[in-house]
Amino acid sequence: MNTLHSLISSLFLFSCFLPLLLSFSPPQTHLPMQCLDDQRSPLLQLQHHLYYAPHFTFSSKFELWHPNTDCCSWEGVTCDAYGHVVGIDLSYKNLSGSFHLIFNLHRLQRLNLAGNNFNTTLFSYGFDKLQNLTHLNLSSSCFHGQIPVEISFLKRLVSLDLSNQDSCYLRYYKELQQPLKLENPNFKTLIKNLRFLTELYLDSVDISTQSAKWCETTSLVLSNLRVLSLSDCDLEGPLCSSLSRLSFLSKLILDGNPISYLPPNFLEISSRLVSLSLRDCNLNGHFPTGILLLPKIQSIDISGNDQLMGQLPEFPANNALQSLSLSYTNFRGELPQSIGNLKFLTDLHLSGCNFFGPIPSSIANLSHLVNLDLGSNKLFGSIHSSLFTLPSLKTFYLGENQLVGKIDEFPNASSSLIEVLSIGNNYLTGPIPKSILQLPRLEWLYIESNSFSSMKLDMFVHLKNLRYLTLLNTSLLIESDNRSLTFPQLESLSLRSCNLTEFTEFIKRQDKLVYLDLSNNHIHGVVPNWLWKSSLSFLHLSFNVIDFPKQLPLNDANFSFSMLRVLYLESCNISAFP
Ligand SMILES: *[C@@H]1O[C@H](CO)[C@@H](O)[C@H](O)[C@H]1NC(C)=O
Numbered sequence: 001m002n003t004l005h006s007l008i009s010s011l012f013l014f015s016c017f018l019p020l021l022l023s024f025s026p027p028q029t030h031l032p033m034q035c036l037d038d039q040r041s042p043l044l045q046l047q048h049h050l051y052y053a054p055h056f057t058f059s060s061k062f063e064l065w066h067p068n069t070d071c072c073s074w075e076g077v078t079c080d081a082y083g084h085v086v087g088i089d090l091s092y093k094n095l096s097g098s099f100h101l102i103f104n105l106h107r108l109q110r111l112n113l114a115g116n117n118f119n120t121t122l123f124s125y126g127f128d129k130l131q132n133l134t135h136l137n138l139s140s141s142c143f144h145g146q147i148p149v150e151i152s153f154l155k156r157l158v159s160l161d162l163s164n165q166d167s168c169y170l171r172y173y174k175e176l177q178q179p180l181k182l183e184n185p186n187f188k189t190l191i192k193n194l195r196f197l198t199e200l201y202l203d204s205v206d207i208s209t210q211s212a213k214w215c216e217t218t219s220l221v222l223s224n225l226r227v228l229s230l231s232d233c234d235l236e237g238p239l240c241s242s243l244s245r246l247s248f249l250s251k252l253i254l255d256g257n258p259i260s261y262l263p264p265n266f267l268e269i270s271s272r273l274v275s276l277s278l279r280d281c282n283l284n285g286h287f288p289t290g291i292l293l294l295p296k297i298q299s300i301d302i303s304g305n306d307q308l309m310g311q312l313p314e315f316p317a318n319n320a321l322q323s324l325s326l327s328y329t330n331f332r333g334e335l336p337q338s339i340g341n342l343k344f345l346t347d348l349h350l351s352g353c354n355f356f357g358p359i360p361s362s363i364a365n366l367s368h369l370v371n372l373d374l375g376s377n378k379l380f381g382s383i384h385s386s387l388f389t390l391p392s393l394k395t396f397y398l399g400e401n402q403l404v405g406k407i408d409e410f411p412n413a414s415s416s417l418i419e420v421l422s423i424g425n426n427y428l429t430g431p432i433p434k435s436i437l438q439l440p441r442l443e444w445l446y447i448e449s450n451s452f453s454s455m456k457l458d459m460f461v462h463l464k465n466l467r468y469l470t471l472l473n474t475s476l477l478i479e480s481d482n483r484s485l486t487f488p489q490l491e492s493l494s495l496r497s498c499n500l501t502e503f504t505e506f507i508k509r510q511d512k513l514v515y516l517d518l519s520n521n522h523i524h525g526v527v528p529n530w531l532w533k534s535s536l537s538f539l540h541l542s543f544n545v546i547d548f549p550k551q552l553p554l555n556d557a558n559f560s561f562s563m564l565r566v567l568y569l570e571s572c573n574i575s576a577f578p
């Protein structure tokens with residue numbers, strides 16, 4: 001009876017409280033946690049020391065947090081079950097000012113101030129006060145100067161990201177300050193106690209004073225490392241063979257360091273990698289092609305190593321590659337048909353190599369392919385129009401090869417995602433396929449220096465999103481007086497070497513045109529006043545026989561040189577310059 005009674009009452013209690021709990025508890029799984037006073041007050045003070053500075057100038061006070069609410073519910077603040085602040089994420093908020101008060105929150109485990117506009121050094125902040133910090137992210141926030149030694153005392157760090165301070169300045173085209181550097185302490189001193197690190201991002205930190213020892217030190221000390229990202233750090237090579245000790249390493253990014261040589265066991269080192277990037281590393285010798293066949297690897301970028309030799313292997317069906325970039329290397333040979341087995345491929349960049357032979361038809365089977373770049377090789381044969389029907393394709397470069405023949409029409413042009421198409425500098429003939437002239441999203445079209453027949457400028461007017469059009473060295477008919485000949489989005493037009501004989505009038509109607517190249521034509525006559533469109537910044541008129549009117553219409557309100565930055569008039573036989 002007693003038990004039954006208590007059961008009933010507890011059921012009753014439960015059913016009473018359940019709705020209450022549901023309506024008052026925050027969405028977290030913990031019980032409601034009230035922020036403690038000693039946590040709230042440094043945060044409120046912090047708010048007074050930070051401000052919005054979108055272009056590095058004071059814009060308004062930082063007022064993200066309302067004093068009358070629980071600080072554990074504030075945006076970017078995370079608490080533990082006792083109301084201690086354990087996480088602060090103020091990334092990408094355009095903040096500037098001082099964040100000293102954060103260092104009174106001793107229980108802090110995660111601090112993310114990435115993507116702000118601090119433009120200060122890190123000296124005056126006592127990082128060692130945050131002994132429980134596991135995640136520190138100060139990337140891309142315009143910090144500069146020496147990295148303070150206190151960061152090396154944060155023994156519990158699992159993830160450290162101090163990368164890309166330069167990209168912060170680049171966001172606003174501001175002059176770069178001296179980047180972050182590791183001199184004193186040096187790289188070794190920074191990492192020697194950070195044994196739990198699994199992710200280390202120091203991209204564009206200046207580590208140039210460290211010798212090639214950086215590699216061995218890393219291999220010995222950071223045995224838990226999964227991600228090592230040290231692009232543009234001025235690191236010396238060669239890469240060390242002891243990297244194979246890092247048995248969890250899955251991402252290795254060392255772009256822009258003069259590494260020069262890979263160790264003989266590099267294939268073994270790479271065997272666990274998911275992502276490898278060694279762009280612009282001055283690499284020599286033969287690249288171990290077996291890396292392209294590793295079962296786990298998803299992304300490889302070794303572009304910009306013009307001394308690096310290699311060939312594409314035969315690809316088996318179980319390959320996981322999503323992104324392969326070999327551009328501007330000394331890779332050579334034919335592209336294998338088995339490239340069609342890379343069924344997860346989204347990015348294939350093979351431009352500027354020495355590939356020859358036909359484009360494998362199997363590429364048309366790569367249904368996830370978004371970016372296909374085969375430009376500047378020695379590919380020959382024709383272009384299969386099936387490539388244009390790749391369902392995900394957005395950028396398509398085939399320029400500067402030895403491709404011949406006619407391109408056939410293709411179906412479903414209206415559902416194509418192609419935005420960039422470059423087929424210039426080949427030996428293509430026949431008419432431009434109507435299907436190309438209907439690509440609904442096309443913004444960039446390069447078709448220069450081919451032998452297409454019956455080219456008329458008004459063929460391109462249905463491409464409503466066209467912004468860049470290069471028809472250089474094309475025999476072209478322009479029906480200049482046709483009022484329908486307008487390109488509402490056109491920003492750049494090259495009609496260089498097109499045998500034009502006059503300043504074609506349709507240009508008057510191009511309101512967004514910034515770049516116009518009319519050089520190397522047979523234009524005779526006086527530059528018409530309408531050509532000084534206020535939108536033009538670059539005007540190339542070299543190698544024509546032109547003259548200026550005796551008087552420029554300086555009083556015309558629409559006549560403005562204010563936008564014109566560059567004017568080329570080489571060999572124009574000008575008799576008088578106004
Ligand atoms: C930061 O500033 C930039 C440039 O003014 C702006 O585009 C961006 O939206 C701002 N971000 C925030 C979160 O205010």
Ligand SMILES: *[C@@H]1O[C@H](CO)[C@@H](O)[C@H](O)[C@H]1NC(C)=O
Nearest residue numbers: 105106107108129130131132
């Ligand atoms: C750090 O965390 C441990 C438990 O993880 C805790 O006992 C200790 O009090 C914390 N230290 C500080 C300064 O909060």
Ligand SMILES: *[C@@H]1O[C@H](CO)[C@@H](O)[C@H](O)[C@H]1NC(C)=O
Nearest residue numbers: 055056057119120174175177
């Ligand atoms: C950053 O701070 C330096 C002084 O340390 C100053 O000279 C520079 O103009 C500042 N840069 C910007 C973009 O505000």
Ligand SMILES: *[C@@H]1O[C@H](CO)[C@@H](O)[C@H](O)[C@H]1NC(C)=O
Nearest residue numbers: 091112114137139159161199
């Ligand atoms: C650091 O924060 C930025 C912005 O939130 C993020 O993009 C980046 O991945 C973070 N770095 C790490 C190592 O998590």
Ligand SMILES: *[C@@H]1O[C@H](CO)[C@@H](O)[C@H](O)[C@H]1NC(C)=O
Nearest residue numbers: 337340360361362363364365
């Ligand atoms: C595309 O894939 C299918 C199915 O795997 C295959 O039968 C066909 O031969 C492939 N096409 C090309 C051109 O490789």
Ligand SMILES: *[C@@H]1O[C@H](CO)[C@@H](O)[C@H](O)[C@H]1NC(C)=O
Nearest residue numbers: 389390391410411412413415
């Ligand atoms: C054209 O699109 C339709 C519908 O999206 C699709 O069923 C058909 O297979 C496509 N044809 C080709 C040749 O891609």
Ligand SMILES: *[C@@H]1O[C@H](CO)[C@@H](O)[C@H](O)[C@H]1NC(C)=O
Nearest residue numbers: 448449450451452473474497
């Ligand atoms: C112009 O195009 C023709 C093919 O139509 C080509 O033979 C010639 O080399 C090109 N000239 C230039 C300067 O690119």
Ligand SMILES: *[C@@H]1O[C@H](CO)[C@@H](O)[C@H](O)[C@H]1NC(C)=O
Nearest residue numbers: 458459461479482483484485
């Ligand atoms: C003017 O151009 C439009 C668009 O290309 C075309 O449809 C029309 O036939 C042209 N008109 C003349 C008179 O050539």
Ligand SMILES: *[C@@H]1O[C@H](CO)[C@@H](O)[C@H](O)[C@H]1NC(C)=O
Nearest residue numbers: 472473474475476497498499
């Ligand atoms: C321009 O005219 C010359 C002489 O008639 C001719 O040889 C050349 O092929 C033409 N160029 C183009 C691009 O049509």
Ligand SMILES: *[C@@H]1O[C@H](CO)[C@@H](O)[C@H](O)[C@H]1NC(C)=O
Nearest residue numbers: 511530553555556557558559
């Ligand atoms: C100046 O440009 C406007 C808009 O393009 C046009 O309506 C006006 O007639 C022009 N004025 C002169 C004097 O050309």
Ligand SMILES: *[C@@H]1O[C@H](CO)[C@@H](O)[C@H](O)[C@H]1NC(C)=O
Nearest residue numbers: 524544545546572573574575
């Ligand atoms: C260039 O100007 C000179 C002198 O004014 C003239 O003799 C010559 O014929 C002109 N050349 C051309 C191609 O018009």
